[in-house]
Structure formats: structure tokens, C-alpha cells
Amino acid sequence: MREVVSRGLVFTAFSISIARFYSCCVGSSQVDGPNIPDIAKRFGTKGRYEEVNPYLLADILAVNKTVLKPPPGCDAVHLTVIIRHGTRFPTKKNVIKMHNIYNLVMAEAKSNAGWLHEIKSKWQMWYKEEMDGRIVEKGRDDHKHLAVRLATAFPSLFSEGNLRGNRIKFITSSKHRCVDSIVAFQEGLQRLWDVRDVDFSHEVNDNLMRFFDHCRKFIEDVENNESALKEVDLFKSSAEMKLVQEKMADRLQVPQSHITPDMAEAAFFLCAYELAIKSENSAWCNLFDESDAQVLEYKNDLKQYWKRGYGYDINRKSSCTLFHDIFTRLNQAANEIRSGDVTEPVAVQVGHAETLLPLLSLMNLFKVETPLTAANFAEQHDRTFLTSRMVPYAANLAFVLYSCSEGPRLQLVLNERPLAFPGISDPVPLFRDVKEQYGELLSGCDFDKECELPPSNCSKCSEL
Numbered sequence: 001m002r003e004v005v006s007r008g009l010v011f012t013a014f015s016i017s018i019a020r021f022y023s024c025c026v027g028s029s030q031v032d033g034p035n036i037p038d039i040a041k042r043f044g045t046k047g048r049y050e051e052v053n054p055y056l057l058a059d060i061l062a063v064n065k066t067v068l069k070p071p072p073g074c075d076a077v078h079l080t081v082i083i084r085h086g087t088r089f090p091t092k093k094n095v096i097k098m099h100n101i102y103n104l105v106m107a108e109a110k111s112n113a114g115w116l117h118e119i120k121s122k123w124q125m126w127y128k129e130e131m132d133g134r135i136v137e138k139g140r141d142d143h144k145h146l147a148v149r150l151a152t153a154f155p156s157l158f159s160e161g162n163l164r165g166n167r168i169k170f171i172t173s174s175k176h177r178c179v180d181s182i183v184a185f186q187e188g189l190q191r192l193w194d195v196r197d198v199d200f201s202h203e204v205n206d207n208l209m210r211f212f213d214h215c216r217k218f219i220e221d222v223e224n225n226e227s228a229l230k231e232v233d234l235f236k237s238s239a240e241m242k243l244v245q246e247k248m249a250d251r252l253q254v255p256q257s258h259i260t261p262d263m264a265e266a267a268f269f270l271c272a273y274e275l276a277i278k279s280e281n282s283a284w285c286n287l288f289d290e291s292d293a294q295v296l297e298y299k300n301d302l303k304q305y306w307k308r309g310y311g312y313d314i315n316r317k318s319s320c321t322l323f324h325d326i327f328t329r330l331n332q333a334a335n336e337i338r339s340g341d342v343t344e345p346v347a348v349q350v351g352h353a354e355t356l357l358p359l360l361s362l363m364n365l366f367k368v369e370t371p372l373t374a375a376n377f378a379e380q381h382d383r384t385f386l387t388s389r390m391v392p393y394a395a396n397l398a399f400v401l402y403s404c405s406e407g408p409r410l411q412l413v414l415n416e417r418p419l420a421f422p423g424i425s426d427p428v429p430l431f432r433d434v435k436e437q438y439g440e441l442l443s444g445c446d447f448d449k450e451c452e453l454p455p456s457n458c459s460k461c462s463e464l
């Protein structure tokens with residue numbers, strides 16, 4: 001990749017730190033090798049971060065400095081980044097589904113294909129219910145490496161001085177995989193700067209990072225509402241899904257009626273998790289071709305769209321507190337520019353896909369004209385709402401504030417790629433223009449008001 005520059009070009013002290021990091025920390029768990037399933041870019045929220053930025057496969061610490069650079073005459077003064085936890089085990093409910101398809105294959109599949117022989121004779125079912133969404137080693141590495149790349153891209157913010165001075169704020173969701181991720185992120189910085197004597201702390205804040213658990217209207221209208229995901233249910237019995245099931249049955253040589261939509265999806269997840277966790281192109285991936293993967297990718301996108309995205313307004317609005325908190329930090333930093341001392345140069349905040357997707361939607365990013373439905377798979381072929389690109393493991397949305405002679409500017413960076421603000425042509429607009437663009441949200445978007453239920457629906461309110 002020509003546009004990817006070596007980390008060593010940043011500055012000397014930093015180069016030494018990077019070299020130190022390489023010698024101690026980039027090893028066996030680094031992702032390498034070309035052995036990647038053709039369908040790897042279709043795994044949605046179960047996708048690897050490396051599929052979004054494939055140059056990382058060659059160098060996990062590479063930073064694309066041609067795109068991640070300050071506007072001319074500007075200096076970065078503050079960065080808030082919202083990060084999804086790193087790669088994790090499947091959740092319990094999906095482990096159970098994986099066992100179901102595995103048992104069926106072991107008992108009934110009889111094709112002579114080499115890959116099936118491999119599944120039956122070599123591959124061992126190793127996923128256990130108790131793994132239930134916990135972080136894996138690769139997930140810790142996701143965050144360690146991301147920490148180093150962000151520090152490389154923004155060396156004056158993630159500086160040794162700022163680390164030693166406890167000027168970097170760390171906030172996380174209470175969920176084990178998020179706490180483990182933020183600790184790994186801190187370890188990445190600690191090893192980079194060799195500051196083992198510095199004690200890092202983090203704040204657990206579910207109001208900010210798991211706001212969806214506290215929004216009554218979301219819980220009642222979406223989370224606990226059986227019909228909220230009706231488009232997903234309809235798509236399960238669509239012609240597109242039936243074809244995936246038929247092709248799978250054919251490849252395995254089992255009766256078509258024995259392959260359920262859940263089994264098809266579980267086999268797809270097996271392919272995804274073997275890649276994400278073990279960097280392996282598993283024999284399970286042979287059950288799908290590109291068109292099957294597009295259908296299963298759409299099924300996941302439908303879930304995310306209706307449960308966390310534009311499908312229901314409350315999904316977006318449930319992130320009002322996080323949105324306001326981000327802009328409060330940015331405002332404070334912008335106000336401190338004149339004094340020459342931005343007291344909090346960095347805020348690192350770790351959460352979930354269900355933290356990032358509502359926020360991206362609140363900010364009108366990746367908006368689609370026509371809602372995603374069970375009936376418009378073909379029409380949505382070129383959709384922008386593509387979770388494979390938006391929220392893989394360790395997905396991150398950074399708000400970078402620059403001090404410039406004409407006033408502070410704000411850049412949005414998703415997964416280490418600059419992202420334009422909707423309705424603004426300048427790639428790094430003046431901060432005041434961004435605030436004007438989001439004026440309605442900044443002056444409204446009240447979490448308590450948006451999330452309150454009409455009194456008649458509030459029988460369970462006291463339990464929250």
C-alpha cells in the first residue's frame with residue numbers, strides 16, 4: 001500500500017517507542033497470511049476490523065498518514081473516540097445454534113467434498129455456552145494495536161506527558177468485554193511509552209455507553225417488542241433465504257427441510273468466528289458463495305437497522321446523552337484553546353455496536369432513502385447502511401478538534417478513515433458550522449423526554 005507510511009516517520013522518540021512496542025508486543029496473535037474466505041467482507045457486526053482496513057494485514061501498526069493529517073496550518077488539540085469492544089466469542093444463543101448445525105452435519109451430511117470430510121474428521125466443536133460474548137485474545141490485541149495506531153496518528157494528543165499527567169480520560173460500559181478492551185487499550189499505550197509506573201484508571205459509565213438499557217421507550221417499543229423486528233422475521237422466510245438454505249442442503253446432501261434459517265446463519269457465523277478469533281479460513285466457509293453471503297449480510301443489516309439504526313426514531317434518540325456529552329467535551333476543549341491549555345486532550349470511550357449505531361444514526365450518517373425491508377433486498381444492493389463497514393469489532397468513531405487560525409475545526413474519522421458530516425462539503429469544517437448543522441439536536445434531543453413512556457405504558461418503570 002503506497003499511501004501507508006511507516007510509523008517511524010512520526011518523530012524520533014516515538015519511533016523508538018514503536019520499535020519497543022514491536023519487539024515486545026507484535027507477535028503470534030498478529031493477523032497474517034492470505035488465507036481469508038472470499039466472503040469475509042460480508043460478516044457485518046461479526047466482521048474483523050482488518051476487512052475494513054486490509055492494509056493492516058501486512059502491518060497491524062500501519063497508519064495512513066496521507067488521509068489522517070491535520071488541515072494546513074492546524075494542530076490537533078482534542079480527540080474523543082467511541083470504540084466498540086474487540087473481537088469476542090459468540091453469545092450463548094448463537095453458540096447453541098452453532099451446536100445445532102454442527103450436530104446435523106455430523107449426523108446427516110453425506111457429500112464427498114473434501115471440506116466436508118475436514119469438518120467431520122478434523123474440525124472439533126470448541127464453542128461453549130459459557131463463552132457467551134467474552135473478549136478473546138485477538139480482541140485484546142485489536143485494542144492494543146488501535147491504541148498504538150491512534151497514538152501514531154495523533155502523537156501530540158496521546159503523548160507520554162498526557163499519559164503521565166492523567167490527562168487522558170477512559171470511560172467504558174460495564175460489560176466484561178468492554179472493560180477488558182479498555183484495559184488492553186491502556187496496555188497498548190503503556191507499552192508504547194514504557195510507562196509501566198503509571199497507574200491507569202477507567203470510569204464505568206453505563207448511562208453513556210449502554211444508554212439503551214436505560215431508555216424505557218426503547219426497551220418497551222423495540223427491545224421487548226416481538227413485532228419490532230418483523231422485517232427480520234419476514235426475511236427469514238423470503239425467497240432469498242430459502243435459496244441459501246436449499247444450496248446449503250444441496251452442498252451437504254441433506255434434506256432441504258432439515259436446514260432452517262437459524263442453521264444457515266449459524267454456519268455463516270462459524271465461518272465468521274473462525275476467521276475473527278483464529279484467523280482461519282474454515283471449512284465451514286465452503287457452505288456459502290458470494291450471493292449467499294450477501295443475503296446473510298442483509299439479514300444482519302436488517303436486524304441492526306431496526307434494532308439500532310434508522311428503523312425506529314427512538315433507536316437514534318436513545319443516544320442523545322452520549323451525543324451531548326461528546327459536544328460538551330468538544331466545546332470545553334474549543335474554549336480552552338485560547339488559554340493554550342486544553343485540560344483533557346483525549347477521551348477514550350468503549351461500548352458496543354449498539355452504542356455506535358444509534359449515535360451514527362442520530363448524526364444522520366449512512367442514512368438510506370428507503371427503509372431496509374424484507375422485500376427490498378435487491379433494491380438495497382448498493383446501500384450505504386452496511387454494518388460490515390460501519391461496525392466490525394473494534395470499530396471506532398473519532399471526533400478530532402483542531403486549533404486553526406480561522407477558528408477550531410472538527411474532523412470525523414470512522415475506522416481510521418475521514419468521514420464527511422452530512423450536509424457539509426468541507427471535509428474538516430469549522431466547529432461552529434458543525435454545531436449549526438446539528439443545532440436542533442444540540443438544543444433539544446433530551447434523553448429523559450425522548451425515552452419517557454406515556455404513563456399507561458409505564459407499569460415496569462420502577463424496575464429500571
Ligand SMILES: O=P(O)(O)O[C@H]1[C@H](OP(=O)(O)O)[C@@H](OP(=O)(O)O)[C@H](O)[C@@H](O)[C@H]1OP(=O)(O)O
Pocket residue numbers: 045046084090091093094351352353354
Ligand atoms: O447476535 P448476537 O447474539 O451476537 O447479538 C449480540 C450483539 O452483537 P451484534 O448483534 O452487534 O453482532 C451484542 O453487541 P456487541 O456490540 O456487544 O457485540 C449485544 O450486546 C448482545 O446483547 C447481543 O444482542 P442480542 O440482543 O442478543 O441480539
